[in-house]
Amino acid sequence: MAQLVLNGLITGMIVALPAVALTLIFSILKFPNFAIGAMLTASAYIAWSLNVLAGLPLLAAAVLAALLFALAMVLTDRAVFRPLRERGPITLLVASMGVSFVLENLCRLAFGNLARNFDIPIARPHRFWGLRVNQEQITTAIVALAAMAAVYLLLRHSPLGRAMRAVADNPALAAARGIDRDRTILWTWAIAAVLTTIAGVLVGMDRAIDPLMGWSYIISIFAAAILGGLGSPVGAVLGALVIGVVQEVSTLVIASNYRQAVSFAAIALLLLFRPQGLLGQRRIKR
Amino acid sequence: MIAYLVTILTLVSIAAIVALALNLQWGLCGMVNFGIVGFVALGAYTTALLALAGTGPILALAGAVAVCALAGGLVALLSVRLSEEYLAIVTLGFGEIVRVVSLNEAWLTGGALGLPGIPRPLIESVPSESYDWVFLGLCLLALAAVFLLLESLTRSPFGRLVRAVRDDDVVAATLGKNVLRTRVVAFAVGSGVTAVAGGLQAFHFSYIDPSQFTPIVSAYAFMAVIAGGRGSNRGILLGACTVMVLLEGSRFLKDFVEVLDAEQLASIRLILIGLGLILFLIYRPQGFGREPRRSAGSLLGEAAADGRERTS
Amino acid sequence: MSPGRPELVAPLAVEGLFAGYGGGDILKDVSLSVPAGKVFTVVGPNGSGKSTLIKTLAGLVAARQGRIALCGRDITRLAAARRVSAGLAYVPQEHNVFRNLTVGENLKLSTEFLDGGRLAGPEQRERVLALFPDVAERRGLLAGNLSGGQRQMLAFACALMANPEVLLLDEPSAGLSPKFVQEIFQAVLTVRDAGVTVFMIEQNVAAALPFSDIALVLVAGQVRLVTAADRLLAEHDLHSLYLGEA
Numbered sequence: 001m002a003q004l005v006l007n008g009l010i011t012g013m014i015v016a017l018p019a020v021a022l023t024l025i026f027s028i029l030k031f032p033n034f035a036i037g038a039m040l041t042a043s044a045y046i047a048w049s050l051n052v053l054a055g056l057p058l059l060a061a062a063v064l065a066a067l068l069f070a071l072a073m074v075l076t077d078r079a080v081f082r083p084l085r086e087r088g089p090i091t092l093l094v095a096s097m098g099v100s101f102v103l104e105n106l107c108r109l110a111f112g113n114l115a116r117n118f119d120i121p122i123a124r125p126h127r128f129w130g131l132r133v134n135q136e137q138i139t140t141a142i143v144a145l146a147a148m149a150a151v152y153l154l155l156r157h158s159p160l161g162r163a164m165r166a167v168a169d170n171p172a173l174a175a176a177r178g179i180d181r182d183r184t185i186l187w188t189w190a191i192a193a194v195l196t197t198i199a200g201v202l203v204g205m206d207r208a209i210d211p212l213m214g215w216s217y218i219i220s221i222f223a224a225a226i227l228g229g230l231g232s233p234v235g236a237v238l239g240a241l242v243i244g245v246v247q248e249v250s251t252l253v254i255a256s257n258y259r260q261a262v263s264f265a266a267i268a269l270l271l272l273f274r275p276q277g278l279l280g281q282r283r284i285k286r
Numbered sequence: 287m288i289a290y291l292v293t294i295l296t297l298v299s300i301a302a303i304v305a306l307a308l309n310l311q312w313g314l315c316g317m318v319n320f321g322i323v324g325f326v327a328l329g330a331y332t333t334a335l336l337a338l339a340g341t342g343p344i345l346a347l348a349g350a351v352a353v354c355a356l357a358g359g360l361v362a363l364l365s366v367r368l369s370e371e372y373l374a375i376v377t378l379g380f381g382e383i384v385r386v387v388s389l390n391e392a393w394l395t396g397g398a399l400g401l402p403g404i405p406r407p408l409i410e411s412v413p414s415e416s417y418d419w420v421f422l423g424l425c426l427l428a429l430a431a432v433f434l435l436l437e438s439l440t441r442s443p444f445g446r447l448v449r450a451v452r453d454d455d456v457v458a459a460t461l462g463k464n465v466l467r468t469r470v471v472a473f474a475v476g477s478g479v480t481a482v483a484g485g486l487q488a489f490h491f492s493y494i495d496p497s498q499f500t501p502i503v504s505a506y507a508f509m510a511v512i513a514g515g516r517g518s519n520r521g522i523l524l525g526a527c528t529v530m531v532l533l534e535g536s537r538f539l540k541d542f543v544e545v546l547d548a549e550q551l552a553s554i555r556l557i558l559i560g561l562g563l564i565l566f567l568i569y570r571p572q573g574f575g576r577e578p579r580r581s582a583g584s585l586l587g588e589a590a591a592d593g594r595e596r597t598s
Numbered sequence: 599m600s601p602g603r604p605e606l607v608a609p610l611a612v613e614g615l616f617a618g619y620g621g622g623d624i625l626k627d628v629s630l631s632v633p634a635g636k637v638f639t640v641v642g643p644n645g646s647g648k649s650t651l652i653k654t655l656a657g658l659v660a661a662r663q664g665r666i667a668l669c670g671r672d673i674t675r676l677a678a679a680r681r682v683s684a685g686l687a688y689v690p691q692e693h694n695v696f697r698n699l700t701v702g703e704n705l706k707l708s709t710e711f712l713d714g715g716r717l718a719g720p721e722q723r724e725r726v727l728a729l730f731p732d733v734a735e736r737r738g739l740l741a742g743n744l745s746g747g748q749r750q751m752l753a754f755a756c757a758l759m760a761n762p763e764v765l766l767l768d769e770p771s772a773g774l775s776p777k778f779v780q781e782i783f784q785a786v787l788t789v790r791d792a793g794v795t796v797f798m799i800e801q802n803v804a805a806a807l808p809f810s811d812i813a814l815v816l817v818a819g820q821v822r823l824v825t826a827a828d829r830l831l832a833e834h835d836l837h838s839l840y841l842g843e844a
């Protein structure tokens with residue numbers, strides 16, 4: 001049981017990163033980005049190419065991949081989402097599904113359906129108080145926590161973070177205060193891309209990389225973000241941890257193939273009983 | 287070659303039924319259904335199970351329609367009070383659940399192996415050489431019936447109401463509860479129509495397995511609706527034909543470009559669909575067809591007038 | 599052209615202004631001049647173009663014809679954010695604070711992204727906060743959790759952080775309970791006494807006039823009357839002014 005909770009927390013930390021990315025995009029661009037799963041896949045493949053094909057050490061490959069992918073998403077925003085900016089959330093979310101098809105299948109076309117692994121040594125798991133903890137889990141916990149702390153500091157205490165929150169809160173007033181919305185949106189995509197790249201690499205280390213890896217997380221990511229009340233990054237992190245633990249613990253009673261179904265059940269229950277998210281307090285409107 | 291054409295036409299008419307259903311949901315009501323493949327699958331499995339259990343094909347199909355309409359209604363109910371984004375997420379989740387269940391509950395669905403030997407309608411009374419033609423006829427008949435149903439629905443006060451609501455948030459807000467019910471019903475009807483497509487697919491292949499129900503089915507439907515022009519049933523028919531013919535035609539690519547295997551071809555198709563969706567949204571949001579644009583006010587005025595005629 | 603002695607150049611002057619939203623002109627040939635250190639109040643019936651006037655001054659609606667000058671400098675073609683840097687601050691009627699940000703963050707954001715030399719130094723910040731002790735006490739609170747009156751004060755404070763010459767207020771008393779209305783107008787006087795010229799719009803004529811120096815009556819997009827505020831009600835019949843009988 002304790003082992004399951006631990007595994008669940010680690011899964012939750014991985015899910016938290018794209019869930020935060022989803023939340024940032026939702027609060028600033030006002031649409032749910034259905035390409036978030038494919039972004040996970042694409043960034044993982046970029047890192048894999050740099051690591052295995054180009055022979056860079058994993059850390060360097062990950063950093064470079066994050067930068068490249070940030071650039072790619074900024075360009076995608078320019079080409080796809082910017083022309084549709086004022087067309088409402090429905091149009092944008094259908095467009096994001098289009099982006100998702102393109103990203104995921106570019107990966108499939110380039111790399112095939114085979115599962116790929118990073119070039120890293122296999123380490124023996126450690127044991128603490130009877131709990132099995134492997135090296136990847138330790139790395140995951142450290143990296144994910146560091147990334148979340150960085151995002152938190154950035155949002156709370158940097159000019160960019162204030163600008164992002166201001167645009168999310170009241171775009172018209174933000175413009176009157178001299179905040180450039182397009183520049184803020186651009187940085188939002190870059191940050192979201194970096195977060196998904198980190199998550200993509202962590203998933204790749206933990207399991208393997210295949211074209212469907214992002215797809216297999218997408219419901220959990222949305223569940224986490226909705227659980228957190230869509231729009232609150234801290235809420236998304238807590239939501240992700242809850243989802244991770246619930247998924248793992250549910251394997252005691254349901255086959256583990258039903259992970260995503262468990263997330264879906266969480267969404268369904270939540271929408272029925274607490275549509276404002278777990279944290280309860282609705283973001284103040286207007 | 288003729289046989290191939292008959293098969294293609296059969297598949298096109300099945301896909302067109304899915305597209306028409308999506309047009310009712312997304313095109314007319316603005317309700318995005320990313321899990322439409324899940325409804326097709328649910329319809330196909332229900333039809334197959336009922337047919338295998340020995341009910342006639344009509345009854346099997348009717349059962350599937352009922353099951354899917356119910357499922358669609360429930361899915362819509364989950365999110366109908368919230369903003370439209372939530373429905374997209376819920377439907378995606380629904381599609382995923384259907385996939386996982388069909389893959390893992392082997393006792394019911396045959397798991398990855400699927401359900402073989404689904405009895406095809408009229409198979410005994412028709413000579414086998416011409417069976418494909420007869421089945422194509424059945425599909426076209428179903429397509430025509432669905433088309434007429436949705437067309438009359440679109441023109442009914444009900445159709446005008448949902449369009450008015452889609453186009454104008456204020457109207458939606460002031461009409462309140464009525465609108466919620468209307469939307470749930472519309473979504474359920476759409477899901478029921480999708481079940482027809484699923485059932486026909488099960489009969490057509492006479493076996494079904496989870497690999498037939500991949501996101502590409504949803505992708506086709508979205509592409510057909512956006513290309514045909516949201517809201518216009520006639521446009522959707524045309525859209526579905528062009529999209530299917532173009533994409534099926536790309537099969538022949540394989541004969542020319544030998545390096546491409548089936549897998550790569552499938553991914554190229556999805557890339558094309560993705561790009562197509564995006565380009566249409568940006569450059570031709572009305573698609574090739576065009577729903578006559580009318581103000582929410584005039585739509586509602588007519589809806590109200592119809593209501594009065596009815597009561598008087 | 600240099601401002602020279604600011605007392606002689608009006609902080610805000612408008613000449614022959616025409617503006618509108620796509621259709622016909624809403625403002626038709628508006629001219630006015632706001633003297634330094636005064637509270638200048640625009641009143642008029644609903645739909646007469648008051649909000650349009652203040653939005654045109656703030657740079658949110660483009661002027662079709664005419665000229666807007668701030669301390670003698672032509673700002674007619676300046677973008678909204680640049681007018682703030684130039685010394686013209688604007689408090690919209692509603693949605694005028696970032697509700698999900700703290701009071702402190704609101705204050706900081708009020709000048710952080712303005713280009714031009716108006717960045718608020720610590721002394722400006724202290725001066726502004728001294729005017730609004732209620733706001734100063736609650737720097738850690740989310741702006742959305744302030745009371746209506748306090749939120750309006752915060753909006754004033756944010757506008758003043760840029761150290762403007764002129765403060766534009768769109769219906770500062772709208773939606774406030776009577777108790778807060780008095781408080782808000784008191785705050786307007788405080789701002790004026792701190793040396794900032796105030797240009798405001800008010801529906802609530804009776805409440806606003808005692809706190810105003812000059813009143814302008816705008817009817818159907820045209821200036822009907824400019825007079826000392828205390829003489830408006832005494833010497834004129836507002837009703838007939840509004841109806842267009844001079």
Ligand SMILES: Nc1ncnc2c1ncn2[C@@H]1O[C@H](COP(=O)(O)OP(=O)(O)OP(=O)(O)O)[C@@H](O)[C@H]1O
Nearest residue numbers: 619620624642643644645646647648649650651801
């Ligand atoms: N964004 C807009 N687009 C088009 N017309 C507008 C817009 N805003 C205002 N108008 C029109 O301009 C005219 C003047 O409106 P304005 O808001 O300036 O009046 P007002 O004097 O502020 O009225 P109130 O006292 O009700 O606030 C009105 O006829 C209004 O319908």
Ligand SMILES: [Mg+2]
Nearest residue numbers: 648649650769
């Ligand atoms: Mg007004």
